[in-house]
């Protein structure tokens with residue numbers, strides 16, 4: 001399996017990162033996309049990827065980082081990517097859930113990162129919360145852009161629209177929650193060749209660890225739940241999502 005969205009560099013793992021990586025291998029999680037989202041975490045992702053060959057680092061600027069300094073932050077990102085190998089741009093996107101003070105800056109920052117992804121021929125990792133329409137309206141402007149809607153929580157209808165734009169849909173812990181109607185519909189309905197799995201650890205742990213620290217080895221619970229929903233074998237979902245991740249991230 002491939003966890004396509006992990007923040008294992010977070011301080012939550014400082015004391016037991018070795019055993020976390022070990023548990024991944026024991027559970028057949030052999031590749032992990034290590035997702036940066038700010039100056040500091042972009043560096044942390046690089047550092048951790050140097051220690052363990054299981055990791056594939058990315059770099060991006062999260063919408064919650066958007067403020068009056070967005071352009072300087074973007075230029076910093078550009079410079080960083082010149083000097084470091086990354087497998088994707090992101091995570092980036094729009095988040096109107098917490099704070100909409102810098103809505104316009106969020107949009108500009110997303111557009112800049114879309115352009116950068118196209119220029120460098122890299123996939124983009126999109127974070128979207130309470131901002132479906134604006135996100136769609138921006139992404140549709142970039143023909144040829146490929147990427148993933150990470151921990152997708154939108155509607156099945158919109159998932160199909162993002163797929164038409166060339167995006168993959170990644171499902172995480174919430175698809176295992178009992179009352180998660182929409183993610184289950186998405187898991188059942190989207191074409192298999194557009195499906196990815198992830199943890200977004202340390203956040204959003206799947207059942208039976210809901211509310212606790214999440215880690216990359218738990219991606220197997222996401223895989224099992226999707227297999228159940230689609231009435232397929234776990235090994236088929238493993239194989240298909242692995243293939244998809246390899247295609248998208250070129251790993």
Ligand SMILES: [Zn+2]
Nearest residue numbers: 005035091200
């Ligand atoms: Zn994330």
